[in-house]
Amino acid sequence: MTMSCDDAGTSVVQRFEVFTGAGKRRDWPPEVKVSIVAESYSGQETISAVARRHGICPSQLFTWRRELRKEMEARGVPLPVSSAPAPLFVPAVIEHLPSPEVTPIAKRRRRRRGSPPSAVELEIDGVAVRIARGADKGLIAAVIEALKATR
Missing domain, CATH: 1.10.10 (Arc Repressor Mutant, subunit A)
Structure with a gap:
């Protein structure tokens, strides 16, 4: 009986490697x-x-x-104690400085991120459009018509 994956003897060996060195069991004197x-x-x-x-x-x-x-x-033979060098540390020096009178720092108010204040805000089908002051009337009309056309 032959199997499709059984080609041991019908194919030519292309490469043969012998591994030596580490990986085999060694006997150390x-x-x-x-x-x-x-x-x-x-x-x-x-x-x-x-x-x-x-x-x-x-x-x-x-x-x-x-x-x-x-x-x-x-x-009963004691092992030699290894003379490991003591760890070296950098000495910490803490200086007590006379504390000047501490003035409380006023917290700055955070500015809201976002667009500058708008004159008109439109929301059509979940799409928000903010139109700034001084925008061209033709541009505003074109944006509104484009939003209506996508519905």
């Missing part, structure tokens, strides 16, 4: 693990940078660190 973990405790680089340089995931390095910590605690 204990001395290499210890040196990588020790390097991660040096404090000169972030753990992610150390992991990236050795081609492992940061989570793998954290796991190795946790396993080493548990093993050393079980043996």
Whole structure:
């Protein structure tokens, strides 16, 4: 029985790729693990940078660190305390200035946004037309006729 999608053996392989490197399970010798973990405790680089340089995931390095910590605690050997630099803060200086007499600020009245005041406002079938003062009579008549024609 053959299927329409089953062409394994009837078609020519155009491209074949072999993936190597990260992605396969690796077995790390204990001395290499210890040196990588020790390097991660040096404090000169972030753990992610150390992991990236050795081609492992940061989570793998954290796991190795946790396993080493548990093993050393079980043996009664204290882990070296990393001498992380103390966080640096900029000192805040607050000066008490003599407060001048504060005068209340009068709130400005907000102007309504919109068109200038109109002389005539027409609304026909939901369409509003505002006609300003001094508009030409012919223009007003043309607008009204156009509105009537759309009804």
